Amino acid sequence: MKIWIGFLFGLFVMSHWSIRVFAWELKAVTAGERIGAVFFGVVILFLILLYIFKRYSTSFFHGFLAAIGLFLTVDNILFHWVFQLHRVTSGPEANILEPLFVLIGMALVYYTWKKEKIAD
DSSP states (O other): OHHHHHHHHHHHHHHHHGGGOOGGGOOOOSHHHHHHHHHHHHHHHHHHHHHHHHHSOHHHHHHHHHHHHHHHHHIIIIIIIISOOOOSSSSTTHHHHHHHHHHHHHHHHHHHHHHHHHHO
């Protein structure tokens, strides 16, 4: 029952407030601000990874790394390049960041695949 309440609340929140969200009036206009916003997200992700590495098993950590790698690769190739739905940033720096993220994603998937294959 709790999951349905959470689901319905999530639908309500998304339908009522998602069109009014403006990131607390923050807007990255310059290339430096856009790259800084991406860097901020990477730092937060790194802190989450550090927490997971310290708290959970190695297999769980590798699974998390693989999920990040798959997301970076599939999201960039499919949604950014094939369907052109959105970009990492709205500026020309996306032409450098997106291939870099795809390479990092592929490296994460390869690294975790090799590590878990050895662990078996």
